[in-house]
Amino acid sequence: MSARRADDDTEDGGRSDRSQCRTAAEAAAAAIAQLADLTSKATEGATSAEPIEDGWLVEVEVLEDRRIPASSDTLALYEVELDPDGNLVAYRRTRRYARGSTDIGARGTS
Known part of the structure; x- marks a missing residue:
């Protein structure tokens, strides 16, 4: 059986447009939900999506x-x-800090 391409237009082979993340809000919601499932930790929210x-x-x-x-x-x-x-x-922890820290957005600045 051959692999199907993502743009197949057959009913059973193509991916539904509904499953795609078309907006930053959809991507953020998907990332939050999946990261919470993987880590079993409470998420506070998305800080960026690009x-x-x-x-x-x-x-x-x-x-x-x-x-x-x-x-x-x-x-x-x-x-x-x-x-x-x-x-x-993929996911990775990039930084740890105390709540209320004021230097969170100061990457690369002094």
């Missing part, structure tokens, strides 16, 4: 360690790569 050549690159903020008071929680940023259909291809 189209790339083979899908989407989404940055998701995750609660790594819940503490009391909440202002001392440890959060992390994860980079999530999705294919055009919204399937997780």
